[in-house]
Amino acid sequence: MSMNIALSGLGAAQKDLNTTSNNIANANTFGFKESRAEFGDVYSSSIFSNAKTTTGGGVQTSTVAQQFHEGSSIYTNNPLDLRVSGSGFFAVADHKTDTNNYNLTRNGAFHLNNNNELVNSEGKFLLGLPLNKDSNTVASYDPEIISIKDEFENPEKTGNINVSLNLPNKETAPKDTPFDFNNTDSFSRSTSSTIYDSLGKPYKMTTYYVAKYDPNTAPTNANTWEVFQTVTNNNGEEIALDVKAGSLPTGYTATGKTNAAGEAHIGYIMKFDKNGQPFPGSPEIPGDDTVDPPIDPVPAVAPSPLKIEMETFADAKIDLGGADPAQAITMNYDGVTQYASAFEMRKFEDVDGAATGHLTKIDINPEGNIIVSYSNGKDVPVGRIALARVPNEQGLAQLGGTLWNLTQEAGPVQLGDASQGSFGAIKSGTLEQSNIDMTQELVDLITAQRNFQASSRALDVNNQLQQNILQIR
Known part of the structure; x- marks a missing residue:
């Protein structure tokens, strides 16, 4: 019994070491959220046992919980580097034709692909919301791929x-x-x-x-x-x-x-x-x-x-x-x-006159509106970046690549506008760093190491006791 207890302690300490090591390894991963190993004791009893003298059965890993507090900012010169300041996730999809099947991320390092579509480093498409041309308000909350034209359509006469x-x-x-x-x-x-x-x-x-x-x-x-x-x-x-x-x-x-x-x-x-x-x-x-x-x-x-x-x-x-x-x-x-x-x-x-213009600049404001500037002086809003929220962020399933998958435990997803309601603002030219506190992680690493050594010692003592028993004549 005591050997099994010591073994469970070794397993828990190893899980804590693995979790802490993973946090340290991703200290420079944009949008990464630290994890924390949480444990619970093992206890069992029956109607024939004495609860006053029954000891626990060891330890078990309850969950590895992610901590979704915000990381610090790193400033870049790329307007397509984005961060969410506040609550919310970017929504990215694998396929153009299936924009209702998407994952969530806090990593806002985006760029244009060969079709002038906004994608992340893994080629997943950033989703946005269509705008009404006259009022620049959201026309529909059905997400779509954000595509930026290299040329400003056809020339228009002044009216x-x-x-x-x-x-x-x-x-x-x-x-x-x-x-x-x-x-x-x-x-x-x-x-x-x-x-x-x-x-x-x-x-x-x-x-x-x-x-x-x-x-x-x-x-x-x-x-x-x-x-x-x-x-x-x-x-x-x-x-x-x-x-x-x-x-x-x-x-x-x-x-x-x-x-x-x-x-x-x-x-x-x-x-x-x-x-x-x-x-x-x-x-x-x-x-x-x-x-x-x-x-x-x-x-x-x-x-x-x-x-x-x-x-x-x-x-x-x-x-x-x-x-x-x-x-x-x-x-x-x-x-x-x-x-x-x-x-x-x-x-x-x-108001309406323009020559044919070529793409010169892309700006993204705190509301998430993508404003494209052309050489003919026209500034055209091409869409608004969609943000997503769920009631229980810790219920999201990790996929790797700083991506999370929606689950029933996370609750229903809600798409919305940046800077509206409980959604955070979008900052252009800024990336969110991991929320790892290296000092705390190193302290946790030492603590996990001590726990591992203590459980190893308990296992060693238990082994010596069994050897002594076997040597009795």
């Missing part, structure tokens, strides 16, 4: 431009009239940007702002502005881009002017109230200041963003090389003001 700017309220009117984009003394401010046709060919679009006096205010206050646009043709010549008939809302009547060359250039008028906000007053008659609406009243209803549609490129005499001949540009003024501050272009965003 909408979002503009937000401040026009200074104390801007003197230009000394020359009428407006002529070839005469710098006939306009107050100008800005330029690039727009694209349906073939992805770039054109330079210039916007001119002309400050106007108003008889209802101080002579140096310009609360009325005329705005004109031009676009370059294939020869680099500036061509007038006129307002499309019928596209202006009330209060923003087009103003027809004739430049020095005798050509009409149709722009539009923007008026502002005393608070520096767009004024949706009565239509203005270009060139007749006597019928301007009063400026003092504040509009009862705030005006909606000003939308002005410009004439097509074809009307601007631009050869589109076989592309769509009817390409109109809609200017969406949202957040235009006239404050007592400097001229400021807050935003001039080409």
Whole structure:
């Protein structure tokens, strides 16, 4: 009996040594979680035994429990090196066509394979969640393979431009009239940007702002502005881009002017109230200041963003090389003001226009959104990294390669978004080191060694006692 007890002690000490040695061996394994051997005593009795004098039967290994506390961070220059800061696991699948059969890992060392898919060092595919293009919200929690295109699809023509700017309220009117984009003394401010046709060919679009006096205010206050646009043709010549008939809302009547060359250039008028906000007053008659609406009243209803549609490129005499001949540009003024501050272009965003772009950069934000940047200036969200949680992490089955398999003991898996609810955030350019405390492991190693020696000694003493008994004559 005592020999069996000593043998069980040797086995327990050996299990403790094996567990500690495995922890030490994986001290540099990314995402590794330390294990701890847990033991229980062996005790048995029957109705014919005396419980007061019955000894235990030795020791047995109850479980080798994993400890899922977080490891420290190691910082890299690779944006595809990821760590989960908080609760959650990455989900990786063996096959593209079976994304509902996946394993979990905390090792976030990923890279692109030859098909531009995100995989780990073993070739397992990182799973993500599809996004709605308009709102960048999760469209479905059915996981899918994350694939990144090397080129940004097909070129797209410019259709909408979002503009937000401040026009200074104390801007003197230009000394020359009428407006002529070839005469710098006939306009107050100008800005330029690039727009694209349906073939992805770039054109330079210039916007001119002309400050106007108003008889209802101080002579140096310009609360009325005329705005004109031009676009370059294939020869680099500036061509007038006129307002499309019928596209202006009330209060923003087009103003027809004739430049020095005798050509009409149709722009539009923007008026502002005393608070520096767009004024949706009565239509203005270009060139007749006597019928301007009063400026003092504040509009009862705030005006909606000003939308002005410009004439097509074809009307601007631009050869589109076989592309769509009817390409109109809609200017969406949202957040235009006239404050007592400097001229400021807050935003001039080409919403949909783009040339063909090549992959230049990949960024992953704390929410797990994968933002791909292309050489044409477009930043495209291609998906969101899926995180997984289970109620009982210690119920997960180890597979090796810092992978865990789902089991009934672990409980039902839940997929979700990083930084939402109980899910942790995702840190790009960072890897999670193993959570091994080397000092504690070395102490455990010494303890396990002492236990092994003590059990060996007990076995040796038991052997000597049996030898003494056998030598009795």
